[in-house]
Amino acid sequence: MDKQPTLFEVLPVELFHVIFEYLAPHDLFMAFDNLNQRVTCILARQPLFIPNNRNMNISLYFDYLTSIIPNHLSQIVYLHLSERYAPHALDYFISTVPLEAYNWPALKAVIIEDVPFHALETLLDDNFLLSQAHFLSIDIGAHRYHHSEYNNYDFDIILPILEYLPELRSLYIRMHNHTLSNHSFAIDQCCPPMIIHQNLHTLMVHECSRELLVLMLNDGHLSQLCRLRVSLAW
Known part of the structure; x- marks a missing residue:
């Protein structure tokens, strides 16, 4: 038959x-x-994997912002946000797409590349879309256009990430530490208290200060950490 x-x-x-x-x-x-x-x-x-927006033309990116992402928020598992070759892309994203965490129940992995400081601050709000993420990669290194806006100590960037993203399992961050000369004084006088993070098992930091590294590894602050890769800033 x-x-x-x-x-x-x-x-x-x-x-x-x-x-x-x-x-x-x-x-x-x-x-x-x-x-x-x-x-x-x-x-x-x-499950939807939103590709790197820097490779999109402006028409396609607006189609994502106005149609694809808003209509399928609950299905998005992976998101790549960049302003490299895509000026103001994050401002468009933040002003157009709902950011509240309950709209993003499936989101687990986010890559953020070369974004303005104010945009990263908004995305790191403790009730916004990154708060349930398991994997986060941030590249704000010296080779990026917006790096001069991050005139901060490294703890000003990393500690809020650990505080506001309690579900994070893996963090990669590439930064350029601008202000190393008074770092010991700053971490004693200005650094906020570090919380104990219950879930982070992988941490990779490019240009981390010794002071911050000691702080993170002391007193069980990263109680689940099993993989660490750090390059120290000079």
């Missing part, structure tokens, strides 16, 4: 999810949105 050919639309749901992971969200919805009721239901449960 001849076998009937297998049709794409009758594949198991699990295979659809695997196939769809290889497509950027705009390509996914362009090709399959409203195709039929079954595919529409599968799309509504598909």
